[in-house]
Amino acid sequence: MSASAGTTAAGPVLHGAASREADRAGAREAILVPAPRLHRQLEALFTAWCGPAHATASADALVEADLMGIDSHGITLVTLYEELVAKSMIARDADIRVVQDLGAIAVLDAGGGFGHAPATRAMDLACERAAAFGVGAVAVRGSNHFGAAGVYALRAARAGMIGLVTSAVHAASIVPVFGRAPRLGTNPIAFAAPGADGAPFLLDIATSTIAIGKLKLAAREGRRLPDGWALDADGRPQHDPEAALRDRLMTPLGGSREMGGHKGYGLAAMVEVLSTLLAGASYAPLRDRGAPRYDVGHLCLALSPEAFRGPNAFGPDLDAFLACLRETPPAADAARVLAPGDPEHAMRARREREGIPIPRSLVAAVKAVAEARGAGFHLEDPDT
Amino acid sequence: MSASAGTTAAGPVLHGAASREADRAGAREAILVPAPRLHRQLEALFTAWCGPAHATASADALVEADLMGIDSHGITLVTLYEELVAKSMIARDADIRVVQDLGAIAVLDAGGGFGHAPATRAMDLACERAAAFGVGAVAVRGSNHFGAAGVYALRAARAGMIGLVTSAVHAASIVPVFGRAPRLGTNPIAFAAPGADGAPFLLDIATSTIAIGKLKLAAREGRRLPDGWALDADGRPQHDPEAALRDRLMTPLGGSREMGGHKGYGLAAMVEVLSTLLAGASYAPLRDRGAPRYDVGHLCLALSPEAFRGPNAFGPDLDAFLACLRETPPAADAARVLAPGDPEHAMRARREREGIPIPRSLVAAVKAVAEARGAGFHLEDPDT
Numbered sequence: 085m086s087a088s089a090g091t092t093a094a095g096p097v098l099h100g101a102a103s104r105e106a107d108r109a110g111a112r113e114a115i116l117v118p119a120p121r122l123h124r125q126l127e128a129l130f131t132a133w134c135g136p137a138h139a140t141a142s143a144d145a146l147v148e149a150d151l152m153g154i155d156s157h158g159i160t161l162v163t164l165y166e167e168l169v170a171k172s173m174i175a176r177d178a179d180i181r182v183v184q185d186l187g188a189i190a191v192l193d194a195g196g197g198f199g200h201a202p203a204t205r206a207m208d209l210a211c212e213r214a215a216a217f218g219v220g221a222v223a224v225r226g227s228n229h230f231g232a233a234g235v236y237a238l239r240a241a242r243a244g245m246i247g248l249v250t251s252a253v254h255a256a257s258i259v260p261v262f263g264r265a266p267r268l269g270t271n272p273i274a275f276a277a278p279g280a281d282g283a284p285f286l287l288d289i290a291t292s293t294i295a296i297g298k299l300k301l302a303a304r305e306g307r308r309l310p311d312g313w314a315l316d317a318d319g320r321p322q323h324d325p326e327a328a329l330r331d332r333l334m335t336p337l338g339g340s341r342e343m344g345g346h347k348g349y350g351l352a353a354m355v356e357v358l359s360t361l362l363a364g365a366s367y368a369p370l371r372d373r374g375a376p377r378y379d380v381g382h383l384c385l386a387l388s389p390e391a392f393r394g395p396n397a398f399g400p401d402l403d404a405f406l407a408c409l410r411e412t413p414p415a416a417d418a419a420r421v422l423a424p425g426d427p428e429h430a431m432r433a434r435r436e437r438e439g440i441p442i443p444r445s446l447v448a449a450v451k452a453v454a455e456a457r458g459a460g461f462h463l464e465d466p467d468t
Numbered sequence: 469m470s471a472s473a474g475t476t477a478a479g480p481v482l483h484g485a486a487s488r489e490a491d492r493a494g495a496r497e498a499i500l501v502p503a504p505r506l507h508r509q510l511e512a513l514f515t516a517w518c519g520p521a522h523a524t525a526s527a528d529a530l531v532e533a534d535l536m537g538i539d540s541h542g543i544t545l546v547t548l549y550e551e552l553v554a555k556s557m558i559a560r561d562a563d564i565r566v567v568q569d570l571g572a573i574a575v576l577d578a579g580g581g582f583g584h585a586p587a588t589r590a591m592d593l594a595c596e597r598a599a600a601f602g603v604g605a606v607a608v609r610g611s612n613h614f615g616a617a618g619v620y621a622l623r624a625a626r627a628g629m630i631g632l633v634t635s636a637v638h639a640a641s642i643v644p645v646f647g648r649a650p651r652l653g654t655n656p657i658a659f660a661a662p663g664a665d666g667a668p669f670l671l672d673i674a675t676s677t678i679a680i681g682k683l684k685l686a687a688r689e690g691r692r693l694p695d696g697w698a699l700d701a702d703g704r705p706q707h708d709p710e711a712a713l714r715d716r717l718m719t720p721l722g723g724s725r726e727m728g729g730h731k732g733y734g735l736a737a738m739v740e741v742l743s744t745l746l747a748g749a750s751y752a753p754l755r756d757r758g759a760p761r762y763d764v765g766h767l768c769l770a771l772s773p774e775a776f777r778g779p780n781a782f783g784p785d786l787d788a789f790l791a792c793l794r795e796t797p798p799a800a801d802a803a804r805v806l807a808p809g810d811p812e813h814a815m816r817a818r819r820e821r822e823g824i825p826i827p828r829s830l831v832a833a834v835k836a837v838a839e840a841r842g843a844g845f846h847l848e849d850p851d852t
Contacts (some may be wrong), residue, residue: 091807152757154671167825186775188572189602218573221603223776246746263796264807269640271663275738277745287734293727312727319799330720337721337728343677343696344721344732350671350808351735354659357669361661361785362630362776369792392607392746395722401745412647421647424734 093295101395115447116439117463120286122159124148125450125462129162130198133169134461135177138201142231145200149232150440153431154288156297157232159450164229165198166453170361173378174198183225188217192224196264196377199230199251203382207236210386211243218391223363224382228254233279234288234428235273236384241276241284247388249274253358256361256368257332258292261341261349267369270295271355276425279388280399282406286425291336293345299329302453312339358383498609499831500551501729502849506543509834509846514582515544516798516843517553519561522585528614530686533616534824536657537815538672540681541616543826548613549582550837558582558612563588567609574599575747576608580761583614583635587766590645591620595627602775609765612638616660618672618812620768625660625668630771633658636743638762640752641716642676644737650717651753654679655739660809662773664783666790670809673777675736676718677729678771683713696723742767 111245117125143434150158166175178197182190190209194202206222213220230236235251240247253269260267269289277285294313302309310322313334314328321340322328337348360367365381389398406423414420442450447463454461501509509845524586534542552558562581566574574593578586590606597604598752614620624631644651654674661669678697686693687709695705696719699736700710705724706712721732744751749765790807798804826834831847837847 088573108485152825166569184776184778187601187603189771189775191776201647213726217601219571219605220602246741260793260796260805262799262802264799267793267796273735275734275741277741285737286740289728289734291729293722310726319802337731338677338723339727342694343723343727344673347673347721348728350659350673351657352673353669353789353808357630357659357661357786358771359791361782362771363775364777364781364785367785367789367792371787387573387605387742387746389746391573392568392575394568396750398745401751403747404738404743404754405737405745405751408751409644409651412644412651413538413649415646415648415699418646421644424737 085297100344105180114441114443115463117442118439118467119147119151119436121462121465121467122150122440122442122467124160125460127451128459128462129165129454129457132454132457133165134197137177138180138197141201141204142198144294145204145235148235148238151432151435152232152234152428153435154232154234155427156295158255158440160229160446161229162446162450162453166457168228172376175377178202187215188220190222192222194224195316196226197228199224199380200380203230203236203249203251203384204239206382207239207247207249207384207386208243210247210384211240211245214245214386214388214391218437220389221383221384221385222323223359224384225365225379226361227365227382228378228401229380229381230382233272234289235275237274237288238284239382240285241278241286242391244278244388245391247275248385248387249382250355251382252356252365252380253338254368254380255439256351257334259282259315259319259333260353261336261346262319264315264317264333267335268349268352268356269368270334271352272360273355274352277402278399279403279406280396283429284425285402285406285423286384286428288428289337291337291348291355293337293339293348294334296329296332296334299325303339305328312343312345316343338441342414345449426435489727498825498827499847501826502823502851503531503535505821505846505849505851506534506824506826508574508849509838509844510543510546510670512843512846513549513796513834513838513841516838516841517549518558518581521561522564523580525585525588526582529588529615529619532619532622535816535819536616536812537819538616538618538812540679542824543832545613545615545752546837548836550841552612556760557763567718572597572604574606576606578608578611580610580763583610583611583764583766586611587620587633587635587768588623590766591623591631591633591768591770592627594631594768595624595629598629598770598772598775603769603771605767607743607771608768609747609749609763610761611749611751611766612768613764613765614673617656618660618670619658621658621660621672622668622670624770625662625670625767627770628662628722628772628774629775630661631659632769633766634742635766636738636740636749636752636764638752638764639764642718642720642736643699643703643716645702645720645725645733648699648701648717652720652733652740653752654718655736656744657735657739662783663787663790664780666787667805668788668809669786669814670812672812673721675721675732677721677723678718679731680713680716680718681830683709687713696727696729696837
């Protein structure tokens with residue numbers, strides 16, 4: 085079964101899931117892997133890469149992303165992560181330390197490991213502080229790629245908190261409005277809030293106009309890029325998908341100035357302030373080229389709905405709000421309107437039932453990495 | 469001197485100021501009013517509208533916006549505010565009360581008055597809490613229009629804090645992706661952060677693709693609207709500026725789904741959660757039509773850079789970050805790249821020196837309102 089069939093059955097796809105599917109939509113063939121088996125595979129790989137200390141947290145984060153259909157941030161990251169480990173950019177069994185602690189805030193130093201474990205710990209700590217003070221904020225420095233930001237925001241919502249997560253990226257790809265060189269990462273913002281009976285509100289977006297996956301899909305289909313997706317070396321619209329993939333000169337959300345690109349630029353810069361500058365991490369364009377690590381920063385912020393509203397008030401209001409969004413009369417050419425998080429929740433229900441589709445080309449790539457690293461290969465294990 | 473000349477002389481305009489200028493760019497003739505005189509005029513009007521208790525705070529907020537070139541949120545609001553007062557939507561000498569107070573958070577009830585005074589108080593309280601706990605968050609309910617969100621974010625930055633401000637709006641105009649009816653206000657996000665030697669980072673954006681002012685300008689010029697600015701009653705792109713002005717069916721930032729409109733939709737919805745649901749205010753589409761007030765909500769959040777970084781660390785990093793953005797090589801057709809806040813700071817310097825340009829048509833409208841309300845008319849006072 086192909087992943088694109090899965091996408092269609094889950095209904096119209098809204099929050100980036102369509103673009104995240106791009107890599108898999110082109111795959112001729114995929115196998116369906118149950119989440120526990122995928123977790124076993126990832127835990128084995130992370131243990132081989134950087135020791136057992138944080139392997140479970142890292143595997144958790146990638147499986148969560150794959151369950152929600154955020155395919156660009158699940159098992160597909162294995163090739164990127166193998167590259168980072170091969171370049172010695174990731175510390176083994178990194179020591180995660182609290183380096184600042186004051187009232188409702190804290191700063192963690194991730195010790196140079198992957199970002200999944202420190203971001204998980206940061207959000208849990210932010211939720212603890214929010215339970216005590218109404219709001220909590222925990223910044224992380226000395227970190228690396230942490231997978232999908234939405235995973236940590238959703239973690240807060242499951243704990244009854246509103247979660248806001250931002251992260252910087254170790255390389256710049258977004259070009260400021262009026263510019264022709266990259267100065268900001270795709271700097272994601274994720275936000276989640278708990279309902280009463282319904283599923284949480286969930287937003288997980290890069291502050292670029294499109295995901296890299298959309299460029300790959302356009303390249304595969306030989307399709308001309310529209311204005312506002314990517315830029316050429318002069319800062320003009322890039323229409324060639326191959327050149328766009330090579331140069332990675334992405335526009336901020338909005339695209340051109342006329343279409344509000346200055347807003348996306350400002351949001352990407354805001355994320356950099358919150359993630360990098362507040363944590364004391366390294367801003368990629370100014371990072372010392374000889375530095376042994378990328379020193380990426382994140383921010384996890386939690387707000388307690390109960391502190392603001394008292395018990396049993398916020399959740400029902402959130403449910404009613406999301407229902408009102410879903411009941412928006414659809415446009416002439418659309419089937420229905422979705423609330424933020426609906427596509428991810430629908431995909432999770434489907435993939436928990438049917439398994440996670442992994443293209444055979446990716447299965448082969450994972451197998452090669454596992455063999456090279458002396459990790460077990462589990463994707464084709466018989467179900468246990 | 470015309471306002472458009474002022475805009476040109478201030479250099480390329482980035483953060484929405486161009487669109488905010490739209491109303492004035494078409495004015496044949498404007499007078500230049502020093503900020504203190506403009507303040508005197510506004511204070512007189514607010515006192516006449518709703519008593520002396522909060523007139524100074526309201527006048528402060530509008531003068532600040534006009535100084536920064538956020539012209540849609542300065543003296544031009546007099547006609548909208550006169551309408552709201554005439555419809556009895558604004559309480560006189562509203563009682564602003566703290567209705568929830570717990571550790572680092574609080575909730576204010578604005579008592580049905582304008583939003584400027586309660587938002588000012590909310591941000592000051594959030595900054596106090598951030599000084600004590602590292603982070604503070606204060607929600608406001610029972611409020612109304614509060615002017616430009618950036619005014620309150622900048623207030624935090626001047627106090628040495630990072631400020632984040634969101635607000636709902638009393639009427640929905642943003643149409644969710646795939647929909648054909650409005651469900652969200654233009655729900656602004658403002659963010660500011662203090663530098664050491666340089667001016668603060670400042671972002672102040674609506675989560676719609678464009679400001680209403682851009683529609684007005686297009687209508688005046690008889691220009692066809694591009695895809696992605698506004699929608700018709702079927703949810704398809706609206707190209708007629710007059711119809712767009714009448715229907716107010718705005719797209720979320722990004723515009724179409726292809727250009728990332730689902731991201732703007734999600735951000736506008738996030739602002740609604742933070743501003744309305746967290747405060748216990750009324751979500752406009754579900755508000756009881758017989759309610760005597762709009763019951764708008766805001767959120768003011770402050771983070772202490774010193775709590776996270778220790779003394780004298782964050783400010784220099786912010787200055788270096790903004791300098792790096794400004795040094796981005798410009799696109800072939802652009803003069804230079806600006807950092808978030810640069811246009812507003814440049815405009816403030818100019819208008820503090822030269823005065824604030826007010827078109828004669830607006831001067832006449834202000835005079836008519838002042839006379840009808842028995843307030844003094846001061847815009848043409850001799851300088852004192």
